[in-house]
Amino acid sequence: MKIGIDAMGGDFAPHEVLKGVKDYLQEAGDAAQVVLIGDEEKLNALLAGADLPQASYSVVHAPQVIDMHEHPTKALKEKPQSSIAVGFGALAKGHTDAFISAGNTGAMLVGALYSLKTIEGVLRPTISTIIPKEAGQTGLLLDVGLNSDCKPEQLNQFAIMGSVYAQNILGINKPRVALLNIGEEEGKGNLLAQATYPLLKENKHINFVGNAEGRDIFIDKADVLVCDGFTGNIVLKMAESLFEITERKGIKHEYFDLFNFENYGGTPVLGINKPVIIGHGISKAKAFKNMLALAQKMIEKDIMQKLAAELKP
Incomplete structure (x- = not known):
């Protein structure tokens, strides 16, 4: 199981993202593999002192960031190497099993709707x-x-x-x-x-x-x-x-x-075929930890498959 997380998304990224990842890995009984998506140079500099077990994470380079004020659709088209765009690409191709971001909410929604398929029958x-x-x-x-x-x-x-x-x-x-x-x-x-x-x-x-x-x-x-x-x-x-x-x-x-809100992490987009969780822009470590835990639970509980069964035309 691999969970992709936008390491550059949110007002306090990437520092609070990495803190949240560390807390998740320490507290989860059987943690998923975390795929950190963001600027490789910046992330590696922080990871050097983060004390994370190397086998528990990987880094996917995404040099661009979609800022909070940018127009979602335009930004996704003009920044194909942004952490959000790369994150959705990895999810759509099956390289990850879920994607999390506290970045631009509009871009997350547009990405979820157009990068992934909706569950059959969902309006x-x-x-x-x-x-x-x-x-x-x-x-x-x-x-x-x-x-x-x-x-x-x-x-x-x-x-x-x-x-x-x-x-x-x-x-x-x-x-x-x-x-x-x-x-x-x-x-x-x-x-x-x-x-x-x-x-x-x-x-x-x-x-x-x-x-x-x-x-x-x-x-x-x-x-x-x-x-x-x-x-x-x-x-x-x-x-x-x-x-x-x-x-x-x-x-x-x-x-x-x-x-x-940090007690619950973020909100999932329901009705698409893979787990996507959107976090608040001011998320800190606790929220990121809980978003990762929620993503893992959604995967383990086969939520998308159960939704598809109930919504079958």
């Missing part, structure tokens, strides 16, 4: 986020930004993908799936919600429990919350701000600590 891939609940459990919210405008059929597929992920990665038996809406009653909401509800209700692949309101997001009402990416991204950014506010004000509580 649109999706991205999700972990939702911490009041009692200490975790749930899943999707989509959170990849698909701002959605069709009911797409939300129906998101529900299946989220359910498979929650069961296999979060360890939730028979995940409860809810549609994020402005009311609990059937028939509530905008045209999208009204048209999606009956599809979810008839979907035999999920355990649908009805509508969930905004006040239900952080309590134990459902394990998988489904919405369009516009709504989901607003919820995601609001949740991130809660953690930032508590940090600034020195408010200490174990529940608010659950909002720290």
Whole structure:
């Protein structure tokens, strides 16, 4: 098993990437081979003092970097030797089994959509986020930004993908799936919600429990919350701000600590045929360690194959 990681992606790369790799290799019981993708000269200089077991990693040279402000599609075309482009190339050719980056999010999404194949039958891939609940459990919210405008059929597929992920990665038996809406009653909401509800209700692949309101997001009402990416991204950014506010004000509580994104690493792109995990631009060692652990778990659990089985036309 080989996991490719963009060693140059993120505000604190490559130093924090290598720290995260070291922590992952030390803590993982049966760690995967890590393929560091980036400027070979810079990486080798840092690796000389990193104390990493040489058999546990390799370096693939990628002299270019896509900066955070660059236009994703244009940058991928103009920088074919960037760490993101090379990383997707290695994944597409089967040289690695997963790819991770905390670099340009747009470039990661474009790369995932155009460098790899979607799972047969998937209308649109999706991205999700972990939702911490009041009692200490975790749930899943999707989509959170990849698909701002959605069709009911797409939300129906998101529900299946989220359910498979929650069961296999979060360890939730028979995940409860809810549609994020402005009311609990059937028939509530905008045209999208009204048209999606009956599809979810008839979907035999999920355990649908009805509508969930905004006040239900952080309590134990459902394990998988489904919405369009516009709504989901607003919820995601609001949740991130809660953690930032508590940090600034020195408010200490174990529940608010659950909002720290580094605990979960990054978000996978669901609906494509190979594991791709996108990290936050400000990721540090803990986040990179957890992204590597998540990638390994996705490979070991055959998540893409299980998604394909559930989504088979």
